[in-house]
Amino acid sequence: MSHYTANLRDIEFCLFDLLGREKVLGTSVYSDVDRDTAMGMLEEMKRLCENDLAASFIEGDRLGTTFDKSTGDVTVPASFKKSYDAYVNGEWWRLDAPVDLGGMKIPPSVRWAIAEMVLGSNPAIHIYASGYAFAQVAYVLGTPEQKQIAKLMVDRHWGATMQLTEPDAGSDVGAGRSKAVQQADGTWHITGTKRFITSGDADLYENIVHFVLARREGGGPGTKGLSLFLIPKFMFDHKTGDLGKRNGVYVTNVEHKMGLNVSSTCEMNLGEHEPAVGYLLGDV
Ligand SMILES: Cc1cc2nc3c(=O)[nH]c(=O)nc-3n(C[C@H](O)[C@H](O)[C@H](O)COP(=O)(O)OP(=O)(O)OC[C@H]3O[C@@H](n4cnc5c(N)ncnc54)[C@H](O)[C@@H]3O)c2cc1C
Structure with missing residues (x-):
């Protein structure tokens, strides 16, 4: 058993009983994600967090990073890299990437409900995966050439x-x-x-x-x-x-x-x- 157990019942209560998210899910810009789809995503993220992501939390914190002063390169423990790859390979980055570049539009409340579990199980994974949200900045504010940089950031992770x-x-x-x-x-x-x-x-x-x-x-x-x-x-x-x-x-x-x-x-x-x-x- 890992160090982390997600309280999905509490998250579901906050999203639907408290915030009434079903009013926006499945409609307008969020037409691709209804309540069942959102719950399916939350359930899958709970499974990923409690297993693959939480797996390297303790070792990652104990070993930390290794810094090579001669090259300026930083390395992370192999176990942490495995957890990070599980997040990226699961395509969760689509929640932050620009929609035009393969991103998925979901309400911020659902996005943060998912992020809450990643941050609880292994916070550094959420932090290291910020490139997709930064690509959004370059895509929205950038020149046509810089929009292409945003595309490369997403496509090449x-x-x-x-x-x-x-x-x-x-x-x-x-x-x-x-x-x-x-x-x-x-x-x-x-x-x-x-x-x-x-x-x-x-x-x-x-x-x-x-x-x-x-x-x-x-x-x-x-x-x-x-x-x-x-x-x-x-x-x-x-x-x-x-x-x-x-x-x-x-x-x-x-x-x-x-x-x-x-x-x-x-x-x-x-x-x-x-x-x-x-x-x-x-x-x-
Ligand atoms: C783990 C970590 C990660 C970080 N990551 C990033 C990052 O990715 N990118 C980045 O750019 N920065 C990053 N930061 C820096 C962070 O944003 C700064 O620490 C923050 O802006 C505060 O600056 P400072 O540490 O120089 O503190 P100071 O500005 O020196 O402040 C020290 C104290 O004085 C108080 N204070 C300051 N000015 C006033 C004022 N005018 N009146 C009253 N009180 C005041 C502050 O509230 C604080 O308590 C990170 C910091 C940490 C600890």
């Missing part, structure tokens, strides 16, 4: 990070000092240091797209002067997604935490030794 925090720029995110300089080919070179970056690296995926806040050269002070850049770990062919050379964004340290040790919380360096090439999201 790439990871993602959000890089806001810097030393001395946490709550006061507008104090960030990372800098972006435009290049003749339209790309940007970003330099700076980011701290506490969740999933900064892991051997769960072939590539990671970092969503990084930086100030364009000449940009004003505070949050208004910040822009969001997409910076891949590996450069890639924009049509096929085939990987090219390593980009200049590296993990320089992994934080020691009291728990959730299999989720890498990283210090990242951008552009110190080689350019960190990025794309300005939405060209704005």
Whole structure:
């Protein structure tokens, strides 16, 4: 028996007796998912969580990640990778991916009921699988070329990070000092240091797209002067997604935490030794 038992009776009570979700399920934009389908998904996720996902929770937390300072690579225990793969191979990522790219539209309440079980059984799986939701950001806000990056992120199951925090720029995110300089080919070179970056690296995926806040050269002070850049770990062919050379964004340290040790919380360096090439999201 695993450490986790999902309380499906309680979830069903909240969704249907309390929130009356059957009023929206099976109708309009949610026409593909009626109450029976939603319950079927919840039952399947309960089974997956109590078995495949929960299986590596204790070992993942005890062993944590391994960090190779010479390469900046982070590895997770094999047992955790097996649990993560069970989630991805079960196609649960479709709940977060853009509908046009193979995603599935369900009400946020049902999405969170499913997430509640993943987070209870093995929270780092939910956290590492954020690439699909980040693809949604690139797909909605991106240029046509960046929508193609979103497609590659989903099709090739790439990871993602959000890089806001810097030393001395946490709550006061507008104090960030990372800098972006435009290049003749339209790309940007970003330099700076980011701290506490969740999933900064892991051997769960072939590539990671970092969503990084930086100030364009000449940009004003505070949050208004910040822009969001997409910076891949590996450069890639924009049509096929085939990987090219390593980009200049590296993990320089992994934080020691009291728990959730299999989720890498990283210090990242951008552009110190080689350019960190990025794309300005939405060209704005
Ligand atoms: C496990 C973990 C994962 C994280 N993952 C990410 C990530 O993926 N990406 C990312 O960008 N960041 C991430 N963070 C960083 C997180 O968002 C920051 O820790 C947060 O923004 C706070 O910044 P700080 O730690 O520098 O604290 P500070 O900003 O230094 O704040 C310290 C304390 O001072 C208080 N304080 C700050 N300003 C004021 C004020 N003006 N008035 C009153 N009180 C104030 C705060 O409430 C807090 O109690 C992560 C952090 C952790 C711990």
